[in-house]
Amino acid sequence: MTAKSVKQDKVLVTETVLRDAHQSLLATRMRTEDMLPICDKLDRVGFWSLEVWGGATFDASLRYLKEDPWERLRQLRSALPNTRLQMLLRGQNLLGYRHYADDVVEAFIERAAANGIDVFRVFDAMNDLRNLETSIRAVKRQGKHAQGAISYTVSPVHTVAHFVDLAQRLAEMGCDSLCVKDMAGLLTPPRAFELFTALRQSVNLPLSCHSHDTAGLSAMNHLRAIDGGANMIDTAVSALCCGTSHAATESMVAALRDTPQDTGLDLQLLQEIASYFREVRKKYAQFESEFTGIDTRVQSNQVPGGMVSNLVNQLRDQGALDRLDEVLAEIPRVRADFGYPPLVTPTSQIVGTQAVFNVLTGKRYHTITNETKNYLLGLYGQPLGKVNPELRRLAIGDATPVSERPADRLAPELNRLAEAVQGVAHSPEDVLSYALFPEIALKFFEARAAGRLAPEPLPPVPVEAPAPQGTPTEFS
Amino acid sequence: MTAKSVKQDKVLVTETVLRDAHQSLLATRMRTEDMLPICDKLDRVGFWSLEVWGGATFDASLRYLKEDPWERLRQLRSALPNTRLQMLLRGQNLLGYRHYADDVVEAFIERAAANGIDVFRVFDAMNDLRNLETSIRAVKRQGKHAQGAISYTVSPVHTVAHFVDLAQRLAEMGCDSLCVKDMAGLLTPPRAFELFTALRQSVNLPLSCHSHDTAGLSAMNHLRAIDGGANMIDTAVSALCCGTSHAATESMVAALRDTPQDTGLDLQLLQEIASYFREVRKKYAQFESEFTGIDTRVQSNQVPGGMVSNLVNQLRDQGALDRLDEVLAEIPRVRADFGYPPLVTPTSQIVGTQAVFNVLTGKRYHTITNETKNYLLGLYGQPLGKVNPELRRLAIGDATPVSERPADRLAPELNRLAEAVQGVAHSPEDVLSYALFPEIALKFFEARAAGRLAPEPLPPVPVEAPAPQGTPTEFS
Ligand SMILES: [Co+2]
Ligand SMILES: [Co+2]
Structure with a gap:
């Protein structure tokens, strides 16, 4: 696809209802049984891809739904024969919360591809591209589509030129397309235009815009991204759109109708x-946030909404909810000390928890968490900005931060993992489930063996009140 | 304001939360007591105007809330000393459901201005500008801002050239600004760009975009309208935004930040x-529609959502809900026969009811309503398209349709109205309330005299369930 043809082509749509939309709105709880009945229709729409796997779905399936995530993938694959299936992968973290050795990453991607994934969207919280190397190479080895994703954030060091540099390096690494991943709703329409214009001019790959609608900007960001040169967008069918999810699929389709895009x-x-999904959503009402509307606070304080919710829980547990504003004010300072990492799993937790300690102990960095130490040792990768040298000394003393690719320090571990679950694991997929979530996977295997796999119960859908009567009929 | 300066100026925001937003989402039921506590903050924002009056608020105040709408206006005027107050006026219909004689229109506008309205947005359902003449002249006579609004619709005859012609004629009539009023969510981003570009090139007035978010397009429409040359937009603060209401104020502010607009x-x-309004909204939960999300059906069938709800009620009452699809298919045919009027009060009711009869009687135009006859006699004004001559003959026989301005047929009526309520009416404002809603106003006056004015009761706000626990914390 040349830059020119990219620009003239129709816009390609990635529908997120089966992954990111319910992860964002329903705590990742949608069950496979609620996906399969609509697959026939989903498969006929003509989406460029359906995001169906990865992110938090793997964890939630095993932990809460007592579903084998691999089995979900196979079922979706067979129910969606005509549509590319896409997953979100956290690079060397895969879908877990630590760095895995290369042999695990390679095996995981091989199995994901074999079970049905066509498109791998790969990102790293730190935008340290060394954390994507193995994944991208493995995806290409499987003959699948590797989409390199850039974690979007705002900071003094995150310039357009930096994002362009990342994009060019991802292109050199063999990516088939690129994605700007605005997980927090930080992107704005003018910035989207500026960024995609620059990317379009410097990279000859399809460009995708992923922008959560937290601040009500997602649809406008898409429009401006497309003006700049994006030709792929992520959307969610309206029943699970907006708020912390994505722009509505129908609205974007209507907005672009009768245009060259x-x-x-x-x-x-x-x-x-x-x-269909409006009815499904009702089943999961207990997982809805109290607030699902538009929240532009992230545009004022740059703290992602999901991170605020976590902090609220953390502070409530400690009886210190009244310190929230102080913690919110401390976060940008910690982030600056850390060299401005994007705030997304796991950096959002590391920065957030350190900020809580800085406030609650009454003295900044009086207590330094282990995660902060590991971060400052470079175990998560290299931040773009300069780390505060005083903080580094305080945290790791004279230890030398890691300079090589973090995963280079990890010995192959697949065989060890396989041995550990010999007898309980029935397949290479089981071993990988265990690799990602050891305790949860063991519990799952145990329940499976005992024939008592049962999802967490859902309360019955309440009967609806009758529609209100006597409302005025005028619309103006 | 020259075209050039209009284009470069910042975008001016009209906040609709006190009128159109709650009319669209809460059946126009918001009480003055819920408006006043927030007026201090609203007044400090710097909106170009706050839409606070007109539309259905006058009717709803008298009918359901047992509030004197004039008293509401005076209270808002005194609570909002620094912000222009805006109202929506249906031209010769004022806020009622028939054409009034010119003396009533003039008196109404004089009193509205005297009680606090600065900006009068004036429109006609048929876009028959003769129905706006008296109003616009009266607004200018009061030294107030006359905004001429064009009812936006889609049909074979509603070309950009036609809308430009309307705009130029409104400019010649002395309007201070113009508004494209997309009451049904029919406007699309490319169409908004095309239309506002053409308007910008041909009219040297501020241009406002009013686009309901029914199909999730309002914010994108604003963006494209601004690209074309609009410099005023209507929004609703996020607590009462979206769906059948407007794009969120905060989102539009964030979207345009750090741009020339x-x-x-x-x-x-x-x-x-x-x-504040998130809490207020809970009080009115009983008036919420069952469905408040994005609904792009209007983009497929061109039938406004509010009209569909009315038809559903009408058909349910007659035990014929199963005929809805037939009625929806009949509506475009009736509308074509009628010369393609925009579908908005009152034409939406006239066309809708006739379509119901056409379907339920089993023979098109076997029964012709009185409203259809009056419409075909030209009593509502002149449609843009050609009326089906067979239908006209069937409906009005050899009678000659009215060719003069409809209100020219109406003798002055203010004195007669004043006499009719002598003793009960305490002010010129009372007489005007009676003129608009005779029965409801009389009941209101009676209750007021007896000291038993009481709003319809509101059930208590339910206590909220505790927030769900154990939801995953990741956002990606
Ligand atoms: Co409106
Ligand atoms: Co996402």
Whole structure:
């Protein structure tokens, strides 16, 4: 695809309802049984891809739904024969919370591809591209589509030129397409235009825009990203759109209709799919946030909404909810000390917890968490900005921060993992589940062996009150 | 304001939370007591105007809230000393459901101005500008801002050239600004760009975009309208935004920040106002529609959402809900026969009811309603398209349709109205309330005299369930 043809082509849509949308709105709790009945229609829409796997779905499936995530993937693969299936992968972290050795990363990607994934969106919280090397190489080895994703953030060091540099390096690493991943709703329309214009001019790959609608900007960001040269967008069918999820699929389809960027998708069919998911959503009402509307606070304080919720829980547990404003004010300072990492799993937790300690102990860095130490040792990768040297000395003393690729320090571990679950694991997929979530996977295997796998119960959907009567009929 | 300066100026925001937003989402039920406590903050934001009056608020105040709408206006005027107050006026219909004689229109506008309205947005359902003449002249006579609004619709005859022609004629009539009023969410981003570009090139007035978010397009429409040359937008603070309401104020402010169109409004203050209205909204939960999400069906069938709800009620009452699809298919045919009027009060009711009869009687135009006859006699004004001559003959026989301005047929009526309520009416404002809603006003006056004015009761706000626990913390 040349830059020119990219620009003229219709916009390609990645539908996120089966992954990011319910991860964002329903705590990742949607069950496979609620996905399969609508797959026939989803498969007929003509999405460029359906994001169906990865992110937190693997964890939630094993932990809460007592579903084998690999089995979900196989079922979706067979129910969606005509649509690319896409997953989100945290580079060397895969779907877990630590760095894995290369042999695990390679095996995981091989199995994901074999079970049905066509498109791997790979990112790293730190944008340290060394954490993507193994994944991207493995995806290409499987003959699959590698989409390199850049974690979008705002800071004095995150310039357009920096993002362009990342994009060019991802292109050199063999990516088939690139994605700007705005996980927190920080992107704005003028910035989207500036950024995608610069990317379009410097990289000859399809460009995707992923922008959460937290601040109500996602649809406008898409429009401006497309003006700049994006030709792929992430959306969620309206029943699970907006708020911390994505711009509505139907709205983007309607917005681009009869333009050179027309998606060509069938609005009628999408409306039917939305009706289906409106009913499904009701089953998961207990997992809805109290607040699901537009929240532009992230545009004022740059702290992602999900991070604020976590801090609220953390402070409530410690009876210190009244210190929230202080913690919110401390976060940008900690982030600056840390060299401005994007705030996303796991850096959001590391920065957030350190900020809580800095406030609650009454003295900044009086207590330094282990995660902060590991971060400052370079175990998560290299931040873009300069780390505060005083803090580093305080945290790690004279220890030398790691300078090589973090995973270079990890010995192969697949065989060890396989041995550890010999007898309980029934497949290479089981071994990988265990690799990612050891305790949860063991519990899962145990329940499976005993024939008592059962998802957490869902309360029945409440019967609806009758529609209000006597409301005025005028619309103006 | 020259075209050039208009283009470079910051975008001016009209906040609709006190009128259109709650009319669209809460059946126009918000009480003055819930408006006044936040007026101090609203007044400090720096909105170009606050829409606070007109539309259905007058009717709802008298009918359900047992509030004197004039008293509401005076209270808001005194609570909002620094912000222009805006109202929506249906031209010769004022806020009622028939055409009034010119003396009533003039008296109404004089009293509205005297009680606090600065900006009069005046429109006609048929876009028959003769129905706006008296109003616009009266507004200018009061030294107030006359904004001419064009009812936006889609049809084979509603070309950009037609809308430009309307705009130029409104400019010649002395309007201070113009508004494209997309009451149904029919506007799309490319169409908004095309339309505002053409308007900008041909009219030297500020241009406002009013686009309901029914299909999730309002914010994108604003962006494209601004690209084309709009410099005023209607928004609703996020607590009462989206769905059948408007794009979120905070999102538009964030979207335009750091651009030449920066609104200059304070996001922090807007967030506080949104918090306030989130609580207020809970009081009116009984008036919420069952469905408040994005609905792109209007983009497929061109039938406004509010009209569909009315039809559903109408058909349910007659035990014929199963005929809805037939009625929806009949509506475009009736509308074509009628010369393609925009579908908005009252034409939406006239076309809708006739379509119901056409379907339920089993024979098109076997029964012709009185409203259809009056419409075809030209009593509502002149449609843009050609009326089906067979239908006209069937409906009005050899009668000659009215060719003069409809209100020219109406003798002065203010004195007669004043006499009719002598003793009960305490002010010229009372007489005007009676003119608009005779029965409801009389009941209101009676209750007021007896000292038993009481709003319809509101059930107590339910206590909230505790926030769900154990939801995953990741956002990606
Ligand atoms: Co409106
Ligand atoms: Co995401």
